[in-house]
Amino acid sequence: MAGSESGTRLTGPVWFLAVTAGALLAGIVLHVFGARTAGDAAWAAGTAVATVPAVWWVVSGLRAGRLGVDAIAVLALAGALAVQEYLAGAVIAVMLATGRVLEDYALRRASRDLTALYERAPRRARRYAQGVAQEVEVGLVRRGDLLLVPTGEIVPVDGVVTRGGAVLDESALTGEALPVEYARGDAVRSGVVNAGAAFDLRATGTAEESTYAGVVRLARQTQADTAPVVRLADRFAAWFLPATLLLAALAWAVSGQAVRAVAVLVVATPCPLLLAAPAAIASGLSRTARRGVVVKGGAALETLGRARTLVLDKTGTLTVGRPEVCDVVAAPGFSAEEVLRLAAAVDQMSSHVLAAAIVRAAGERGLGLPAPSEVEEEPGVGTRGLVEGRRVRVGKAPAVPACEWMRAQRARAALDSAMTVWVSVDDRPVGVILLRDAVRPDAGRTLRRLRTAGIERVVMLTGDRPEVAESVAAVLGVDRVLAEQSPAAKVAGVRQEAGRAVTVMVGDGINDAPALAAAHVGVAMGARGSAASTQAADVVLTTDRLDRLADAMDVARRARRIAVQSAGAGMGLSLLAMSAAAMGWLAPAAGAIVQEVIDVAVILNALRALRPARGTRLRLDARTDALIRRFEHEHAALRPPLDLIRQAADTLDQPQALERLHRLRDFLTEELLPHERAEEERLYPAVDRLLGDPEATMTMSRAHAEINRLAGRLERHLELAGPGGPAPGQLDDLRACLYGLYAVLILHFTQEEEAYFSLMSG
Structure with a gap:
């Protein structure tokens, strides 16, 4: 890969290719028509044109403290002119120009401009x-x-x-x-x-001393401190360049013919390095783009393929990044559905993020929302309005003495690390809605895929409280948790990990921008991420799916492997041709043609990176994909009604307990159990075939058996219950049955969503 970016701007890769290719073709045409002198002049001109930028690339490399494979190209071009092997020189010139065009396409780094971060400053x-x-x-x-x-x-x-x-x-x-x-x-x-x-x-x-100004300064400093990745070709050049020069010198010394040394240099012109590696990397960039991943340059892709440590922000990366209703608890005398319906009726007039979550939850449960009137919103306090003749208030806890029920709900919210929204009717608290930022369904499988792909260490960074962070980490199997992290602490954490191994950082917020720039590869969740994090990152996931990162790493590792294979095979063939040239069996012009054949072979091999590969992702056929999507949609519809089970258990000693139990039985027999049977008959056999293991879904089938057993136990309890409800002697066993059924179903649904539904193609 010849030259620096400054060299690219100086010559212009497309212009360079056009001139050298034109000189080669002109020389061929002139020779065909017998104008040999004019043809040689055209080839010599093309060679001379290529020599100027090649010298510039060598000088630029020396200024940067390295002597790369560009030096071989300069010696080959100069030697071809010196011994009047003009055709060989013209062919080398075209190969160099082609390499420059491919490098400009494949390895142009996107600017890490953080203007969104700077412009947001107050x-x-x-x-x-x-x-x-x-x-x-x-x-x-x-x-x-x-x-x-x-x-x-x-x-x-x-x-x-x-x-x-x-x-x-x-x-x-x-x-x-x-x-x-x-x-x-x-x-x-x-x-x-x-x-x-x-x-x-x-x-x-x-303002200069403020926290946000520090974030901006930190981002600028981190951006300036981030060094570019060393090019693949330069790593090979460490031994290839001296070996070539030594062989050329020996050929000249032993034969006494300078033309042999030129032939060695011509054959050694490192086009497998100049062309094969960029072709493989460019193919990898194309593959990642098809998966909804924008990789800003070949260097980022090549580095991603060597990553060993993964650092992730929690919110919006491992979690969905928005509050969701996790539970609705009704006060005695009210039902959870009524509490949620009244709250959503008022909140549908609010633009607050918590109000949107409550309205969304009501919609998922199919609750019809009455139209409120006299709605007033007090920022920071809540929303109130008139619903069906009752004054409903949603927001902070009402200013009334806390009863035992309210204290219990506050304790429960603290244990669950949830936020509370209180619902009052006519100044009487009737329920509380608990909200939490849920873990992404695909997070667990994605982390397992990334570990399979080569990630050895997973670290979670978050500004959230330790107890919240630890609960997420425990679910996902994270190796290290750093909680309550400021932007500066996040950068320090990333730099510490980067000092141990090649590190990838994934984030989505403005606060993540400095940490993204500090990592070897920064990855932004671009679908909902901030503009600053997107601009600071080397890789942007354009869809809101973490599993796309695993896809990108699969492509990166394969593209890098193919690039190394192509370059290595090309250089091996070049060494054989160099030996033949040193023995006098290949003249410079013939050597240039041999080298071109080698180039074509290694480039064709490099383009294998364009083809899809299995990697760590399971490939779904259309029928299985459609089947999984069907059951995933059914899951989404069945999840909210699962709250009926716990509500029935919580209210067994209340007057309407029998009515709730009959409603629950109808839900189980008419909706839930038919869904589970259909999964057993259709989904599980398809998943077993997909995974190639006839026992892959055995544990899930065992869960189905337990669900059926508990549902049957509930049915028997209802048969034993009298008109007034379950007998006192039934309550303990019935309550245990209901809580057990709820726990099994929640765990079962979560396992299926992570294990099977996350397999869907996007």
Whole structure:
């Protein structure tokens, strides 16, 4: 791969190829028509044209402290001119120009411009002067100034909340999806967004001293410190160049003929390196693009193929990156469906991220939402409105003395690391909705695929609390967890890992941009990721699927392997031809043609990287893919009603217990059990064939048997129950049956989604 990028800009690869190819063709035509002198002149001109940039590439390499294979090309071109082997020189010139075109296509690095990160920096602040908030340049803010931070605006400097509470979207700094509440006296950082009501802030530093300014400086510094990957050709050149020069010198010394040395240099012109490696890498870039992965240059792909450590941000990478309703708990006298329906009715008029999650959950459960009236939203507090003649309030806990039920729900939310949204009717708390950022269904299988592909260590970085991070890590089998990490700490963590092995960092937020630039390869979740992380990354996943990273690593490793094979085989053949040239069996012109044949062979081999390969992904036929999609859609529809099981267990001692149990039985017999039977009869045999193991789904079949057993036990309990409900002697066993059924189904659904449904092609 000849020359530096500056050389490319100096000569222009396409122009270079056009001139050298034109000179070669002109010389051939002139020789055919008998104008041998003019033909030789055309070839000599093409050779001379190629010599100038080739010399420049050698000089550029020497300035950078390396002497690469470009030196062989310079010696071959100069030698061809010296011994008047003009055809050989013209052929070498075309090969060099072709290599430059391929290199320019395959290895042009995308700019790591972080303009989105820089442009987001606060520029204005609202500073109080004589009790009135006036807009000023953020650079004029000093320590001790009192500032107003309106709803939706970025906190301009670090400070302390002095009036009211603050609800802040900290995703720019921590990457966490859920807003965070701050009370009076709490310190807040610049760069976060006010997601609640306006509040007053006492500045504790200037804009230059602020947290966000530090993130920007860190990104610039990290970007400047990141060195380019050493080219594949230069690693081979460490031994190929001296071996070539030694053989050429011996051929000249033994034979006394300079033409033999030129023949050796001509045959040794490193086009297998100049052409095969870029062709394989360019083919790999094409393959990754077809899988929804944009790799910014061949160097990034080649480095990705050598990665051994994977560092991942949690939110939006291992998790879905948005809050989802994980449970609805109704107060005594209410049902979970009614609580969710009333909350969603009011929240459908709100644009808050939590409101959107609640409305989405109601839609998934098929709940009809009545139209609210007199809706009012108080930022940072909640939304209230009139629904079916009742005043419904959704948001913070109501200002009433906490009862035992409320204390229990707060404890449960803390244990589950969930956020709470309280629902009140006529100022009486009737339920609480728990929300959490769920783990991606494909995360577990993807990490296993990546380990199969060569990743030896997986590290999770997050700005979230340790207990939340550890719970995610335990599910996914992460090797190391670094929680409560600031952007600076994330960069330090990535650099520490990069010092041990070739490291890939995956993230999706502005706060991840410096860490992405610090890794050997930065990967951005581009579908919902920030512009800054996308620009800072070497690889961008254009679809919101983590498994595409495993696809990219499969392609990268295969492309690199083919590139090395092609270059190695090409050089091996070149060494044989060089030996023949040293013995006088190959003249320079014939040697150039032999070298061209070798080039064609290695390039054809390199283009194998264009063909799809199995890698670590299982290849689905269309029928199996459609079958998996069908059952995945059924799963999505059946998941919300599973809450009926736990609700029935929670309310066994209430008056409507028997009615709930009959509704649950109808759901099981009419929807759930037919789905499980269909999986057993159609899905599992197809998966067994796909995996090539007739016992691959045995544990899932065992779960089906347990589900059927517990459903049958519930049926017998209903047969024994009287008109007033289950007898007191039945309650303990019935409650254990229901909780057991719920636990088995949740685990079973999760296992199927991770093990089977994540196999779907995207």
